[in-house]
Amino acid sequence: VTLTASKYLLVSQQRYQDAAGRRVRLAYSARRPEVLVLGEETAARIESRAFDDIPAAELSRLLDSRAVVPAGEDELADVMAALRAGSTDPGWRDYCIFPTSFCNMECSYCGQEHVRTPKSEISFERLATRIEAAFADPSITRIGLGWFGGEPMLALPVMRELSARFNAAADAAGKTYTSTMPTNGSLLTRQTLRILHDECRMTGIDVTLDGPEQLHDQRRLKRNRVGSFRRTVNVLAEAVRDRAVPNMSIGLRMNIDVGNEDQVEELIADLACAGLAAPQVELHLYPVHAWADNDVSTTESQARSYGQREIRWLRLARQYGFRFMIMPGQVRSATCRATSRQMELVDYAGRVFSCTEHPLVPGLKDSGVVARVDDLVGVTPRPAGLYDDWYEQVEDGHQQCGRCPLLPVCGGSCPRMWREGSVPCPSVKFNWADRLDIAAAKLGLRAAR
């Protein structure tokens, strides 16, 4: 069989030395996401396509990791087939619930519209029944719940009530599920964290901190004008230190733009001082992306520039002991909620959407409705939305993602942003070689002379 290097293989040019003094290079195979340590000769043979010269055991490893593939293989077709299979997996359901559209913050960069909802308009009964049916359906084995907003913690009573029903349904069916929530953190206390952990069985929260205290409290301004930085950090640090919520992963998310990029390093140092560099905590750095109605566009040059700065922050975070994703560790089963009918978003009024962007953005919250939960029968997947043709667009070459070496682990990131002319590529596309450098340090490799 004639072999070739996978189009989803990245090989770093940097040379390293391992503990035994062997010169090695690092590679990353996006089809079976893993960092590969290659002897310098093997790396050179891959680059020169001299596969016959690679020792059999090493070649076998490369074939297993899909770093090297048969020359005739249509890799794009295989990757797209995997995405389609994941997105249409009948045994999987993911429900993103908007328990409230209101938020107690007024962040300057947020394009959402937050309004208080009259209680008479709130109804989750039909949604709860639909999710209970999913738990009861023996053909559905994998269920994910997401709580979104607005600030979901403002609707904690709703979350508790619904979670009690979901827990009962899950227990009756002998199933487990994942439950995650982004939050601004301002309403977290020791008690509410325990409720989320114990009663809502939340498996992960993502708390946004945008800078050191002064900057955070200025950017993430609460409507009552009271800062939330100290309280949020103290609560999280106490929970981590006391193992109060051991089954819950805690993400620390930083939304980064020109307004706070100069203070990211200070924030990382502050969080390290607070003891938040812990196994339970993962750092998430994000360039602020464009919400539909504001004018923050993301061009490729901006994304590249962000990628370079991000590496500096990641190197610092590593020195301070933080965990973060160095290279993506999983093949994506779907690009996003908008590209899988097994995933749906349901708001407080029972409207069903396909894209997280739609429920709270003026203009889209009406046009983006794909169904009403009352109209959906049993566990039937939602109707197609605006972006359910994404995979066809990638495969037929209308989107550049079909040529990207990271497609298997990215899936194209955000179809909406592509269509609006932005470049939503993750930073790893632009700084993967530097990230492999970080991986090398973690593996105990030293830069070779």
Next chain:
Amino acid sequence: MMASEPRHRRPSSDEQRVLGRLVDDLREWRPRQNLTLAYVPRRKAEASWLCAYARAAGFTVALRGIAESHPTELDLRLADEAGAPVVLADGYIGMTADTVYLFGTERASPFELWSRRADVEARIAEAKAALALDRPLVVRTAGGQVRAEILSVEPAAAGLLIVTVANATGCFIADSSIAVNRPMGWDARLSAPVRVELEAGRVVAVSGGSPAQEQFLARAIHVHRAEHVVQVRIGLRQWDVPVSARAGQANAARRGAALRLAVQPGSHYLLASADLRIDLQSDGKVSSGDADRE
């Protein structure tokens, strides 16, 4: 020198002597006969030897493998255990007071360091006798000198003399290592000296170290208020083991002096960082009054 990673072999006669002495000490220190022996992966062999010796001496021993990097987790895990904690690891500071901690480095087994205990105890006694409460402590580092009032002098088994001080004033140059009671991922060896200016027991300026260390020190000291000099920790072990890249007791006990910075009770910036402690280690000399002492 004993092998640093003695896997798949029997303990040498030196190591057997240390093990015997260690078990005798444990019998004295931990009479309840119930031990939890926690060990990092690279100390598996030493852990198995110690377990065998302790069991032969009548202890009930529970073995617990532990990760190296996160001390908070370790403290919490040990707190849940029934047995008196004994830890075999290389890099760590901040262990709870009742933990017996046997530390090594990349180059030296914990048993090797432990074997010199008698020598260290003699040095501790000598150094303690030379310090007087009514005379100032003087710490001379390369390019700096600090004077401080001595409040108390306490020996620590690891090979340390812990001098609690007040009103430290002057300039301290750390040129050996840094330790923070947080699970830092950096190399604890200082690639560039750290300069600390002190007035009346507080840090008024800090600079140097790697860029990451300098950034951290600036935030920790000037924002989180880990600015108070609470101790001078005098290391008294004389060994030829290089400074370890892992922060921990092995570095702290090396011959030299470390400045311990902490947050003054009640003056914290965040409750979460109120327990922050930073040790800046130098190869400097310590004296009381006029008498220099290494």
